[in-house]
Amino acid sequence: MAYVDDAEHEELHEPTSFYAKYVWSQDHKVIAIQYSLTAIAVGLVALVLSGMMRMQIGFPGSIDMDSTGYYQAMTMHGMIMVIYLLTALFLGGFGNYLIPLMVGARDMVFPFVNMLSYWFYLVSVLVLIASFFVPGGPTGAGWTLYPPQAITAGTPGSEWGIILMLVSLIIFIIAATMGGLNYVTTVLQARTHGMTMFRLPLTVWGIFVATILALLAFPALFVSGIMMLLDQTIGTSFFMPEMMQFGTQLDHTGGSPILFQHLFWFFGHPEVYIVALPAFGLVSDLISVHARRSIFGYRMMVWAIVAIGVLSFVVWAHHMYVSGMNPYFGFFFATTTLVIAVPTALKVYNWVLTLWRGNIHLTVPMLFSLAFIVTFLVGGLTGLFLGNVVVDIPLSDTYFVVAHFHMVMGVAPILVVFGAIYHWYPKITGRMLHDGIGQLHFWITFLGTYLIYFPMHYLGFLGMPRRYYAYEDYQFIPDSAQSLNAFITVVAIAVGISQLLFLYNLVYSLFKGKPSGGNPWRANSLEWLTPDTPPKHGNWGESMPVVHRWAYDYGVPEAELDYVPQTISADQVPVHESDLDE
Amino acid sequence: MLVQASSMPIEAPKSHFQRRSASAKTGLHLLMAAISSMFLLFLLSYILRSQVSDWEALSEPWQPLAKTTQLWINTALLLVASVAFEMARRDVDRPTQGNTREFLWLAGLSSLGFLIGQLVFWQYLTDRGYLASSNPANAFFFLLTGLHGLHVIGGMCAWMIATYRLSLAAHKLDSKSVSLAKLSIELCTTYWHFLLFVWMLLFALLSSSPGTYAAIAKFCGLGE
Numbered sequence: 001m002a003y004v005d006d007a008e009h010e011e012l013h014e015p016t017s018f019y020a021k022y023v024w025s026q027d028h029k030v031i032a033i034q035y036s037l038t039a040i041a042v043g044l045v046a047l048v049l050s051g052m053m054r055m056q057i058g059f060p061g062s063i064d065m066d067s068t069g070y071y072q073a074m075t076m077h078g079m080i081m082v083i084y085l086l087t088a089l090f091l092g093g094f095g096n097y098l099i100p101l102m103v104g105a106r107d108m109v110f111p112f113v114n115m116l117s118y119w120f121y122l123v124s125v126l127v128l129i130a131s132f133f134v135p136g137g138p139t140g141a142g143w144t145l146y147p148p149q150a151i152t153a154g155t156p157g158s159e160w161g162i163i164l165m166l167v168s169l170i171i172f173i174i175a176a177t178m179g180g181l182n183y184v185t186t187v188l189q190a191r192t193h194g195m196t197m198f199r200l201p202l203t204v205w206g207i208f209v210a211t212i213l214a215l216l217a218f219p220a221l222f223v224s225g226i227m228m229l230l231d232q233t234i235g236t237s238f239f240m241p242e243m244m245q246f247g248t249q250l251d252h253t254g255g256s257p258i259l260f261q262h263l264f265w266f267f268g269h270p271e272v273y274i275v276a277l278p279a280f281g282l283v284s285d286l287i288s289v290h291a292r293r294s295i296f297g298y299r300m301m302v303w304a305i306v307a308i309g310v311l312s313f314v315v316w317a318h319h320m321y322v323s324g325m326n327p328y329f330g331f332f333f334a335t336t337t338l339v340i341a342v343p344t345a346l347k348v349y350n351w352v353l354t355l356w357r358g359n360i361h362l363t364v365p366m367l368f369s370l371a372f373i374v375t376f377l378v379g380g381l382t383g384l385f386l387g388n389v390v391v392d393i394p395l396s397d398t399y400f401v402v403a404h405f406h407m408v409m410g411v412a413p414i415l416v417v418f419g420a421i422y423h424w425y426p427k428i429t430g431r432m433l434h435d436g437i438g439q440l441h442f443w444i445t446f447l448g449t450y451l452i453y454f455p456m457h458y459l460g461f462l463g464m465p466r467r468y469y470a471y472e473d474y475q476f477i478p479d480s481a482q483s484l485n486a487f488i489t490v491v492a493i494a495v496g497i498s499q500l501l502f503l504y505n506l507v508y509s510l511f512k513g514k515p516s517g518g519n520p521w522r523a524n525s526l527e528w529l530t531p532d533t534p535p536k537h538g539n540w541g542e543s544m545p546v547v548h549r550w551a552y553d554y555g556v557p558e559a560e561l562d563y564v565p566q567t568i569s570a571d572q573v574p575v576h577e578s579d580l581d582e
Numbered sequence: 583m584l585v586q587a588s589s590m591p592i593e594a595p596k597s598h599f600q601r602r603s604a605s606a607k608t609g610l611h612l613l614m615a616a617i618s619s620m621f622l623l624f625l626l627s628y629i630l631r632s633q634v635s636d637w638e639a640l641s642e643p644w645q646p647l648a649k650t651t652q653l654w655i656n657t658a659l660l661l662v663a664s665v666a667f668e669m670a671r672r673d674v675d676r677p678t679q680g681n682t683r684e685f686l687w688l689a690g691l692s693s694l695g696f697l698i699g700q701l702v703f704w705q706y707l708t709d710r711g712y713l714a715s716s717n718p719a720n721a722f723f724f725l726l727t728g729l730h731g732l733h734v735i736g737g738m739c740a741w742m743i744a745t746y747r748l749s750l751a752a753h754k755l756d757s758k759s760v761s762l763a764k765l766s767i768e769l770c771t772t773y774w775h776f777l778l779f780v781w782m783l784l785f786a787l788l789s790s791s792p793g794t795y796a797a798i799a800k801f802c803g804l805g806e
Contacts, residue, residue: 109605177616181609189605215612219620223627226725236714236721238631254636254718259627266623 014537026111027537028096031118033428035092038118039085042125044499046080049073051496058489060470067469068156071140074467076128078143079165082271083172084125086413090278091176091214092121094420095183095207097428101527102204104192104545106538108182117182120175124168131157131164139165142467144264147239147257151232153246163232166225173218173225183211192526194547198302199566201525201551202295205302206281209309210274217270217313224263231255261323265316272409273312277305279416280347283369285551286419287351289523290366291358292562294552296350304343304350311340321389322396330389337387341380348377359555359562363521364438368419371446372412379408382457397467400460403453411449418445418502425506426520430533431513437505441498448495455484524565525551549575603765610769614776617733621780624729625787628722629802632795638717639792646707647723647789656699657785660734663692664778667771674748674764686748686767689774690741693734700731726784730777737773744770 015021022030053073055063100107108114131138140156141149149155150162187208227238239260240252288295295301317325317333351373360366382404386392395401425433463476471477519528531541545567553564559573640647666689673680714721744766751763
């Protein structure tokens with residue numbers, strides 16, 4: 001704990017100029033907000049793209065979009081949502097804001113690198129957006145960017161679009177690595193007095209393990225990105241096989257597209273958990289606070305997070321059952337995929353058991369958390385279907401898969417993002433978000449996403465293939481499927497537009513919201529105990545907080561209030577038995 | 583590393599040094615883990631790709647890597663750099679008697695020598711028509727040595743900081759600058775050992791025979 005001793009005695013050099021404070025800021029809270037606003041902005045682009053795609057599917061020809069535009073929208077939608085929105089928001093946004101506050105540090109351990117991380121991220125976003133304006137437009141290769149088609153003429157953006165996409169990803173990975181080094185090191189080195197690893201809120205655990213996954217998995221994307229970039233630009237044949245393009249023999253020989261798939265998914269599957277683990281952590285805290293119950297099975301939850309993290313590295317090829325791989329491999333990956341359901345199910349049980357006999361407050365964050373549990377459950381269960389080779393093969397490349405991954409890693413984490421923003425907004429701004437607008441936003445989003453994605457499972461069973469630009473004149477798709485498509489489009493547009501409610505709420509409440517005070521949810525973890533709200537530079541004022549217990553002492557019989565903040569000593573309120581650390 | 587406090591000019595303020603040192607070391611270890619992950623995945627790709635029939639291994643007797651003198655010289659240079667850093671690290675506690683500065687310069691110059699040596703070998707290959715686009719084995723050679731070189735260049739930036747901090751420490755002789763210089767040198771030392779290890783692994787693999795690749799591929803379940 002040398003770090004914290006030192007932090008107490010060191011002078012705080014609070015930046016004074018506007019630029020140092022809000023632009024070139026090294027303060028984790030400002031960087032978090034920069035990350036979040038950039039991620040939300042680029043996420044809105046992806047949302048609009050999905051609306052355009054839905055219009056084309058539900059009402060073909062209703063907007064001016066050809067098949068090229070459709071594939072480009074599809075690719076950019078997927079890539080932006082997974083990487084530039086969710087990953088950036090969970091790690092760069094929530095990670096940056098919450099880690100130093102929750103562990104009781106003045107800032108991240110490498111503030112300068114942290115600042116660089118944001119600016120690299122911004123550059124990666126700008127490069128990505130620039131690809132909309134280059135000749136040929138952005139790549140339309142699908143978010144998986146499989147070669148050879150990604151860099152072969154005929155695929156939209158196979159010349160400039162794909163280059164910018166790969167360059168953008170490489171810059172993003174550098175940004176994520178710089179951020180990641182900070183998050184992990186801060187958790188390991190900068191915890192305050194008494195803050196042991198097993199007293200950390202689960203949010204920190206989720207982000208911590210997800211960041212380790214990111215540090216080890218993003219290199220796979222980096223490796224494949226570099227090799228594909230070389231295939232495209234200087235004509236190497238890492239991935240490009242010997243092939244004809246429009247009747248012309250290409251110079252490439254012998255490259256292995258399957259190698260790309262392995263590398264991509266060696267990144268791609270952990271990526272699911274890079275997004276999911278922070279969501280697990282955040283939602284655990286939301287549930288515990290808003291149900292006024294200690295989290296059930298804290299240590300089990302921690303080990304489940306770790307186990308999921310480890311297992312996520314040995315399941316990647318379940319994305320490749322139809323690539324013609326050895327059936328024994330398929331068996332292995334099906335088994336590991338099903339095994340990962342065990343710690344995941346354990347977490348779901350623990351959330352439910354935390355709720356059991358809790359004093360549940362149906363606040364907006366709680367509503368989003370409950371919605372997350374059911375949505376994640378639905379998405380996770382269809383994952384068990386798809387994890388089996390024999391079930392996956394007929395369902396592969398159908399809308400069943402689209403429904404599955406949107407439920408499990410699209411909607412579910414986004415519900416947590418919303419819940420977490422409603423929960424921590426008071427700490428960030430000092431004002432509450434408007435509750436009525438929040439409730440409305442919740443119900444439209446929650447019910448809407450079910451209306452969108454539930455029917456897609458059935459479309460998948462009918463064999464409706466994903467990634468198609470138009471579904472006319474396929475005999476195996478009944479006409480009724482088209483009415484369902486139109487229905488989904490109407491709902492999707494409505495849900496998309498309703499997100500304006502959320503944006504309006506963010507801006508409105510910033511100025512007109514009810515003042516929140518320091519701890520409006522009566523929560524225990526350190527971020528609610530800062531001397532100022534919003535926390536000032538250096539977070540803790542003169543002295544660093546001292547931690548005496550875990551973050552989950554709710555409904556403690558001996559306590560005056562129904563919660564015991566982490567800084568209350570054992571003399572004042574006995575440390576509860578469930579605090580296993582004592 | 584602080585054991586020889588008696589021979590230090592002024593005792594370092596422990597908490598400050600420990601804090602920076604522990605965080606920086608953890609950060610470096612994480613960075614090395616991420617870099618290792620990257621090289622490991624490249625090496626697996628290398629093995630897998632080497633099993634396709636168009637692969638013309640550079641290590642065949644008639645190919646350029648049959649003669650590895652230049653690469654051995656480069657290896658020796660990197661080894662010297664690594665050892666020099668180690669010596670600098672050991673000497674840093676005795677700024678008045680030791681040769682930290684000289685060792686640090688030796689480390690920097692021999693690393694530069696390594697980079698130049700690698701470029702000389704690149705030139706040798708391209709002069710003989712071994713271009714990245716002409717065969718995947720060549721492409722991998724340029725890619726892997728190039729990426730390793732970039733990591734050495736990154737290290738050179740850290741070396742510059744270390745050299746600067748050391749001269750500052752020699753000038754000021756206050757505890758803060760001494761411990762900062764020391765930390766920089768320690769970090770560089772760890773990183774250079776890592777760079778040497780990665781290079782030796784790359785060198786061993788790049789100069790292995792196709793039979794070895796086939797055996798590794800078979801062992802990993804990637805071969806036929």
